């Protein structure tokens with residue numbers, strides 16, 4: 001059942017018509033709870049709020065699977081502006097990017113040129129650029145672009161998804177590169193990826209422990225308290241310096257835990273997505289944890305004192321419309 005729900009939301013995340021509709025009609029459906037702003041200035045404001053709580057950030061300009069060069073160029077310009085703002089506002093923050101937003105599906109050389117410009121601009125200010133990893137179809141190309149950038153720059157790294165069988169080999173190959181370790185957010189085939197939570201969690205912990213014993217900085221990105229507790233125990237027993245790793249979580253998730261980890265003296269970094277292209281990102285969050293929908297409905301319908309907000313009809317209407325659209329789109333696909 002859990003897998004069915006996951007498949008449902010992953011399928012929705014890939015639905016172009018719904019994505020376009022969401023952007024066009026502004027169905028935010030509570031997504032703003034997980035999005036740090038619509039533009040660069042709003043994102044920087046969110047970063048400042050988190051910095052004031054002792055939390056560092058990585059900011060992501062939402063958008064992926066772009067097919068027009070002009071769109072990729074516009075995304076690159078926005079990221080360059082973000083880098084300038086991070087520097088001029090002196091916030092504690094780095095940048096996460098998705099290569100399919102920067103032209104990977106159009107032309108790998110074009111994407112690499114965009115990335116060179118971004119990583120080069122960031123290197124002038126000592127700002128780190130993280131390349132988020134997407135689905136398996138783009139994995140090899142992503143690693144090629146990373147390798148090309150690493151020839152000239154040291155302020156770039158990527159993400160290893162521990163559901164992939166090859167994750168450990170890639171971690172070994174990139175042992176001197178700053179990496180984020182995650183479980184993986186896309187639906188992948190049993191030929192390339194573990195399918196059960198037990199296997200994925202076990203590989204996650206194995207890889208994180210290996211990294212923590214190595215020299216390069218590691219971001220441990222998970223909302224899973226069992227994994228976080230196990231990592232805390234491990235670093236304590238092994239005497240691992242807290243400055244060699246950080247925990248990461250997504251904006252708006254487990255806020256209490258984010259703040260308490262920072263207060264306990266662990267380095268903590270929040271992933272702050274911004275922009276209006278939130279649909280695919282948001283649907284993957286629902287695929288991971290359908291209960292996230294409860295949080296949103298509660299947030300939309302009720303005040304902090306559990307009183308019904310004044311215009312629930314609008315919310316119910318929006319949800320009903322999207323459900324209807326979803327149904328129509330799924331029929332269309334068949």
Ligand SMILES: Cc1cc2nc3c(=O)[nH]c(=O)nc-3n(C[C@H](O)[C@H](O)[C@H](O)COP(=O)(O)OP(=O)(O)OC[C@H]3O[C@@H](n4cnc5c(N)ncnc54)[C@H](O)[C@@H]3O)c2cc1C
Nearest residue numbers: 132133159182183184185221222223224248249250253271
């Ligand atoms: C900062 C960051 C960056 C990421 N970057 C990428 C990337 O580049 N590529 C990629 O493929 N994926 C990325 N991901 C997504 C990642 O791969 C997982 O899909 C996602 O984090 C869900 O796995 P999990 O380890 O957080 O917890 P899960 O395995 O989803 O949950 C484990 C358990 O944790 C608890 N839990 C989880 N979430 C909550 C919550 N919100 N509230 C209460 N309890 C909760 C529940 O008990 C749950 O059963 C990223 C995730 C983070 C946090």
